Amino acid sequence: MVLIFGGTTEGRLAVDVCEQASSTFYYSTLGDNQQVPLHHGVRITGAMTTDDIRQFCHENDIRVIVDAAHPFAEGLHRTIAETGLPVIRLERDRGIALEENGRIGATNNQNPDLIYCRDFPDAVRRLCHDRPRRLLALTGVNSIARLADYWRDGGDTVFRILHRQDSLQKAVDTGFPMEKLVYYETDGALPTADEEQALMERVGCDAIITKQSGDAGGFPAKVTAAQKLGLRIYVVMPPPLPADWTYVTGRHTLRRALERQVPGFFPLRCGLTTGTCATAAVKAALLSLYDPPADITSVSIELPDGEEVEVPVTIRTRGVAAVVKDESDDPDVTRGCTIVAKVEKGLPPTPPEGGETGNVEAKVTVTDGVEPPSLQGGAGGRLRFLQGAGVGRVTLPGLGIPVGEPAINTTPRRMIEREVRAITHDDVDITISVEGGEELARHTFNPRVGVVDGISIIGTSGIVHPLSHEAFVESIGRELEVAMAMGHPAIGLATGKAGEDTLFRYEEGLRVVLCGNLIGEALARAHTLGFQRVVLAMGIGKAVKLAEGHLDTHSHKVVMNKEFIGQIARETAGDEAAETVTHITLARELWDVMPESFFERIQTLCLAHCRTVFPTGKIEMIWVKEMK
Numbered sequence: 001m002v003l004i005f006g007g008t009t010e011g012r013l014a015v016d017v018c019e020q021a022s023s024t025f026y027y028s029t030l031g032d033n034q035q036v037p038l039h040h041g042v043r044i045t046g047a048m049t050t051d052d053i054r055q056f057c058h059e060n061d062i063r064v065i066v067d068a069a070h071p072f073a074e075g076l077h078r079t080i081a082e083t084g085l086p087v088i089r090l091e092r093d094r095g096i097a098l099e100e101n102g103r104i105g106a107t108n109n110q111n112p113d114l115i116y117c118r119d120f121p122d123a124v125r126r127l128c129h130d131r132p133r134r135l136l137a138l139t140g141v142n143s144i145a146r147l148a149d150y151w152r153d154g155g156d157t158v159f160r161i162l163h164r165q166d167s168l169q170k171a172v173d174t175g176f177p178m179e180k181l182v183y184y185e186t187d188g189a190l191p192t193a194d195e196e197q198a199l200m201e202r203v204g205c206d207a208i209i210t211k212q213s214g215d216a217g218g219f220p221a222k223v224t225a226a227q228k229l230g231l232r233i234y235v236v237m238p239p240p241l242p243a244d245w246t247y248v249t250g251r252h253t254l255r256r257a258l259e260r261q262v263p264g265f266f267p268l269r270c271g272l273t274t275g276t277c278a279t280a281a282v283k284a285a286l287l288s289l290y291d292p293p294a295d296i297t298s299v300s301i302e303l304p305d306g307e308e309v310e311v312p313v314t315i316r317t318r319g320v321a322a323v324v325k326d327e328s329d330d331p332d333v334t335r336g337c338t339i340v341a342k343v344e345k346g347l348p349p350t351p352p353e354g355g356e357t358g359n360v361e362a363k364v365t366v367t368d369g370v371e372p373p374s375l376q377g378g379a380g381g382r383l384r385f386l387q388g389a390g391v392g393r394v395t396l397p398g399l400g401i402p403v404g405e406p407a408i409n410t411t412p413r414r415m416i417e418r419e420v421r422a423i424t425h426d427d428v429d430i431t432i433s434v435e436g437g438e439e440l441a442r443h444t445f446n447p448r449v450g451v452v453d454g455i456s457i458i459g460t461s462g463i464v465h466p467l468s469h470e471a472f473v474e475s476i477g478r479e480l481e482v483a484m485a486m487g488h489p490a491i492g493l494a495t496g497k498a499g500e501d502t503l504f505r506y507e508e509g510l511r512v513v514l515c516g517n518l519i520g521e522a523l524a525r526a527h528t529l530g531f532q533r534v535v536l537a538m539g540i541g542k543a544v545k546l547a548e549g550h551l552d553t554h555s556h557k558v559v560m561n562k563e564f565i566g567q568i569a570r571e572t573a574g575d576e577a578a579e580t581v582t583h584i585t586l587a588r589e590l591w592d593v594m595p596e597s598f599f600e601r602i603q604t605l606c607l608a609h610c611r612t613v614f615p616t617g618k619i620e621m622i623w624v625k626e627m628k
Contacts, residue, residue, distance in 0.1 A: 001025060002262060003053075003062045004041075005076060007034050009216040010068040010090045015041055017251050017258070018066075021266045026060065050082040057085060064088060064261045066254070067245070071238035072211055087245045088257045092214035113226065114233045116212075120146040123209060123236050127155060132207035132232060134158065136200060138222055139211050139236065141167045144174045147209075151176070158182055158203050190218040196225035209234040250307035252463045271328025272311065273459025274339060275412030276301065278432050280311035281341035283419045284321035286428070289343065296321075301419055303462035304411055319343050328464045333443045334434075334455060340388070342431040381425040383417055390437020391457060396450025397485040399478055407446070407456035408432060415462065432457055448514075449482045476515055477525045483511040490533035493522050499537035499624045506622055510535065517542070520551025523614040532617045536610065539624045540602070541587035547605035551613065560587055568605075572597040591625060599623070 004014045007029040015036055018025045027036060028044045036043070048056070056062070065083070068090040069076050080087055117123035120143065127135065127150045134156045137147060141161040144151075151157040159176065161167045163183040171181060182203065184191070191199070196218075200208065210222045212235050226233045246261070248254045252270070259269050283299045298312045314322045322340045385406050387393050392407035400410050408416075420428055434440070437454035441447070444455060458474055483491055492503040492512040503512045515522035519536070526534055538546070541560065548564050562581055570578035573595050580593045590598070603621050610619050 001060050001062045002064055002066060002258065002265060003028060003057060003060075004066040004068055005029075005080065006036075006068045007031075008068060008070050008092075010092055012036060013251055014066050014068040014090055014254060017254050018265075020255070021258075023265050026056075026062070048079070050079050053079065053083050054085075057083070063265075064258065066090060066258075071213055071217075072236075074239045077239065077241055081242050081245075086261055087242070088254065088261065089241060089245045089247050090254055091247055091249050092216045113231070114223065114235050117234055117236050119239065120236060123147070123234055124150045126234060127209070128153065130207075130232070131155065132205070134203065134205045134207075136160070136203050136205040136208045139209055141170045143211075144171055144176050148174060158205065160184065160199070191221060193221040193224040193228075196221050197228055200225055200229055200231065205231065207232040207234065209236065211236045212238060248307075250303075250305060252303060252305070252461070253307050253309050256309070269328050271326050271332075271335070271464040272309070273412075273462055273464055274325060274334055274337075274434075274455070274457045275409065275415060275459035276303065276309065276311065276462040277323040277325045277339045278341060278408070278412055278457045279415040279419055280313055281321045281323045281339055281432075282343060282416050282430055283423070284313035284315060284323075285319050285341045285343040286420060286423055288315045288317075288321060289319050301415065304415065304460065305462075309462070316340070332464060333440050337437070337440065338435040339457075340433040340435065342388070342433070344429045344431075345426065381421075382427045383420060384427075384429045385413065386429055386431040387453075388431040388433030390434035390440075390454040391432050392437075392441060392446050392451035392454040394450065395452055396482050399449065399451075399481060399485075406432065407451045407454070409456060409458045411460050411462075412457050449479045473518060473521050476513060476518060476522050479513045480522070480525050480529055480531070483513065484529045484531065486511070489531065490535065491526055491531050492535045492537065493519070493526070494537045494624075495519065495539065495542050496624075498539065502622065502624045503535060503537045506537070507535065517552055519546060519610070520613050523551075523610055523619075527614045527616070533620070534610075534614060534617065535620045535622065536606075537622050537624050538606070539588070540590050540599075543602050543606055543623075544587055544590075546609055547602045549609050551609065565590070568601055569594060569598055572601050588625075 001023075002018055002025040004011060004018065004025065004027045006012070006014060006027055011027070011029070011034070015027055015038065019038075019040055022040055025041050026044055027038060027041045028048065030045065030047060032045050053065075057065070062085070064086045065080055066088045067077065067080055071092065115126065117126055124147060127147075132155075135150075135158070137143065137157055137159045139147070139159075141159070144159055147157065158180050159171070160182045161171060161184075171178070182199065208222065208226050208231055210219060210233070211217065213219050223233060246257050248257050255266065255270055259266055279301050280299050283301055284296050287296055287299070296313060296315055298310050300308050300310050303309055311323060316322055320340065320342045322338050325334055325337050325339060327335045385408055387406035394401045394403055394405050394407050397403060399407075401407065416430065420430075434455055434457075441451075441453070441455045446452070446454075446456060460474070480491065488511040490510060492507070492510045493515045494500040494503055494512055495516060496514070500512050500514060503510055513522065519542075523534065544560060544565055547568070548561055562584075565587075566578040566581040569581050577594060577598070581590075584590065584593070603623075606621055607619055610621075
């Protein structure tokens with residue numbers, strides 16, 4: 001079981017992640033103002049002491065607490081820590097980059113108008129020393145009491161609070177003058193930077209104070225507005241949290257942490273893409289070049305959505321690191337494979353025979369005497385990808401990668417470049433290898449799209465979702481892109497090998513793509529790419545599912561519906577034909593017992609559903625009569 005402490009945007013995210021598990025979990029908030037739809041979750045409200053939490057966790061077999069509460073909920077954080085239970089802390093995006101954790105008590109080189117305060121007492125000391133002419137406090141109603149030593153001492157202060165009765169009562173209880181209150185003018189939505197600027201101008205302040213509460217607290221908009229007006233900005237930093245908690249920054253890393261700490265909570269495990277693993281290996285290899293070499297066992301890298309994920313790594317030698325692709329429950333041939341990265345100081349580019357760039361084998365061996373990359377390298381450094389053993393080479397256009405380049409897709413390239421450029425701007429050569437990649441590639445779509453000699457380094461999200469068919473969908477898309485790049489205005493879609501053979505016989509020169517059960521995905525991608533004609537080859541088994549409206553015909557998702565088939569049989573051939581349907585076991589038996597009108601009706605329904613994802617152009621459907 002899992003217990004979430006929320007009441008925040010992060011709380012909603014934690015609920016969304018846990019709902020995917022189809023397992024019971026608990027969601028705790030102080031009050032009931034936040035409306036959160038729960039299906040598998042159980043809502044509990046009210047304050048809990050340390051003993052309350054311990055008892056609740058004992059009675060409900062809670063294995064881990066997810067602290068998704070507000071960063072400044074100091075009392076709750078402390079209470080959770082005192083339980084001694086395992087805790088996953090879901091951190092929010094801090095919004096604006098800080099230097100040395102805000103450089104407490106000083107200004108920031110990146111944001112010179114920001115003055116960081118360790119806590120509210122520290123902020124009071126700074127304010128009493130600086131004495132701004134008028135301070136606008138954007139720290140919430142609960143901070144009125146915490147800043148009382150400043151405003152009661154004559155510091156001219158205006159507080160913005162929610163226009164709610166409970167907030168007004170809290171302000172009254174502190175004795176704060178009501179005429180110095182202003183209210184949020186938006187209903188639920190965070191103010192924009194322009195709205196914040198208008199408020200600051202209306203109040204006439206020369207300084208603001210705000211909590212470093214991240215994007216979810218509107219921190220960037222407040223800072224942007226204040227900087228435009230040249231105001232001083234006092235930033236109260238969140239309280240420190242225990243070092244032994246597990247820290248995550250989004251839905252992917254939260255799920256991975258829950259999978260590790262509560263085995264079985266999710267029925268299936270997610271994993272990391274080859275692109276994420278390659279990125280981690282590159283970063284570790286680059287860091288290993290420094291003198292003295294660091295003891296690196298894991299690295300943190302940024303996923304495409306901005307989350308930070310920690311990846312175990314192994315340093316093999318200076319400049320060479322390996323990552324074992326962790327085993328998710330996705331049916332992917334690359335599960336458990338080893339991805340190796342070699343990083344070298346860049347060499348002048350030397351095109352191979354034929355004049356194409358990119359397909360270059362790295363020749364330099366990293367030695368103990370190699371000069372480490374410079375942290376002050378020029379901004380124009382070159383980053384070159386070289387083909388290693390087990391990684392494919394692109395031989396056809398249409399994949400978004402130049403012909404001759406190693407098959408490292410766009411998103412992994414961007415991930416790698418981001419991590420490299422955070423360390424050095426020097427020229428860097430990167431060779432990615434996959435142990436056993438040549439054999440693995442025989443079980444992929446690579447040979448069909450002109451990628452030879454190995455697998456591709458792929459991944460759009462950085463995370464492999466179990467049984468998501470992500471790799472299959474991407475392969476279909478890549479094959480369609482190749483067909484379009486090669487000038488094919490029409491495409492054949494086959495749900496299996498028999499359909500592929502049928503299409504080859506049906507029309508000479510027709511480019512054929514295997515789409516399996518993912519008919520809707522393939523048609524939608526074909527439409528996006530601009531194909532004007534699609535020929536769909538189907539057997540009756542998948543066709544009766546598609547005719548009912550299922551664009552994904554996998555047997556795990558939909559089974560043959562005899563009631564639906566019987567209805568079509570009755571409409572096209574009468575009651576006797578409908579009765580016959582009740583006695584069949586396999587869909588292919590319909591060929592022996594149904595008239596032509598039945599199949600024409602099924603075909604019409606299939607094409608109608610295909611139109612929902614391929615609305616323009618021509619769609620044809622031909623039958624594949626499976627062998628008995």
